[in-house]
Structures are given as structure tokens and as C-alpha cells.
Amino acid sequence: MRPFERRISRRAMLARTAQVAATAAVASTLHDPQASAIESEATSTAVWDMHGHLTGVSGTPEERITQLLTYADRMGIEKVIIFLGFGREHEPSPEQFRRDNDVLLRALDQARDRALGFVYLNPKFTDESLKELDRCVRDGPMVGVKLWVALRCHDERLDPIVERATELKAVVFQHTWLKTTGNLPEESTPSEIAQLAARHPNATLIAGHLGGDWERGIRSIRASQNVYAGISGSDPTAGMVEMAVRELGAERVIYGSDFGGRSLASQLAKVYGADISQEAKRLILGGNIRRLLRPILTAKGMTL
């Protein structure tokens, strides 16, 4: 064979190889359960509520989650993400946050297919928080971290917790507010979560409540690509979701209600009534949180 013929022949062989590889890729997409899960995630219209608590109802953790899920059923919500137990201490001691998380674990156990949980921590107690993160997320069923008002979130004491959460592929939900009446001493603002995000570009962070004063909140996190906007809580003010979509993109806006402190209907109405596309609504109501949780759910062998 002359060199030229050999080149042609090699080219033909490479083309054939590429064709075989492409056919195999299509075949594996059709038969690989992982690939079909990604496919269905990209089109699913299921509603997930990413922010709720075991409040507004009474009884044991099992009775409360059961009751809350009947409300969710009524509103067409497939899954809920819950955090905090019965205590709701602003600055919980390690003993208190462990007790809160034990309550949550009972509720999660009762509603395995319907509820996911985030572990509640206090970053002022680094070692105890890391141990609790390991207990509930690494070794337990929880899939994220909830940080509330124990310490403002730009504080470097959050770093070890966010680093460990990122290693575990866990989502970090940070309550943020800009109250016109003034924040609590250790209550975080959206610009403080932007500072935290700059130190942890690989972390997945959600700024809860869009900061309350949402026009400033949205602008504060706009440049932080790994910060997502939780739209839970506050009144369903006209223009809020529209501005979040316009400034951040629909893929960075996430529905949550903050039940039972807020009604599911009023919080869902923020999205259903917004002047945005159907695809944007699908992402906000469930597509985005499923995408963010997919790595940890996959690592844990849990289904979406």
C-alpha cells in the first residue's frame, strides 16, 4: 500500500470508529438509567418546594410531616425540603442543633419519598458543626446545610463548613434579609453571601428570601454565579420574580414557600402569576433545585 492510500484508509477507519462511537453513545443514552434520569430531569414539570419547616401543625415529627404533605398534595407539590426542628433557637448550642436535627431525621424517615432535609448548624461551633454535618449528610440522609442567624455569613468561621459541604456536594442554604427595621445582630445580608461565594467558587449557595428587600437583594448577588436566589417568604409582590429572572436568569431562581410560616398558595402564586415564560416557571418550580441536588442524590444512590 502506498502512503497516500494508507492515509485514506486510516481516515476511513477513523470515520468508521467515530460512527460506531456515536451509535454506541445514542444506544447508551437510550439504555443507561443515569442518562434517562438526566433527560427526564431536563423536562420534568414536578414542583419541589425547597424551603419548609415542621411548623404550623402540631404533634410528633411524623404526624407533622404527614399533615404538611397533605397540604402539599392539595397544591400539587411533589417534594419538599425541610430544615430546623421544634427548637428554632437563633444561636443554638451543639446540643440544641443536634436535637433539632434528630427531630428532622424522624420526619425524613417518615416521608422518605417526599421529603429531603438540610442539616441545621451554628458556625460559631466549628468542630461540633463539622461532626454534625458528617453525621447527618455524609453518614445520614440529609442533602444540604441550613444556616440561619447565628453568625453573619461573610465571617471566616463559615469557611470550614462550606468547604466540607462542597466536598460532600451538599447545597448550602443561607437565610438573608435586608430589613427596613434593621437586622438581628448576626443576621446576614445578600451582599455578605456574595462575599462568602467569592471565597468558595465551587460551593452551591442559596440566598434565602431574596434578601427581603428584593430589589437590592437581587442586585447584590447578581455577579455571584454560584449564588442562587430563594424566593421564599415575604408577600407575593408584583415584579419580584420577573426582576430575578431578568437580572439573574431563570436558572438561578428557586421556588420555596417557607411553610408553615407562609401559605403554599400565596408563595406558588408568585411564580404562577409572574410574567415569565413557561420554561422559566418550570426551572424555578423544580428544575433548578433538582439540577443542584442531582450530584449529591446520585452520590447517595437516592432518586430524583
Ligand SMILES: [Zn+2]
Ligand atoms: Zn424558613
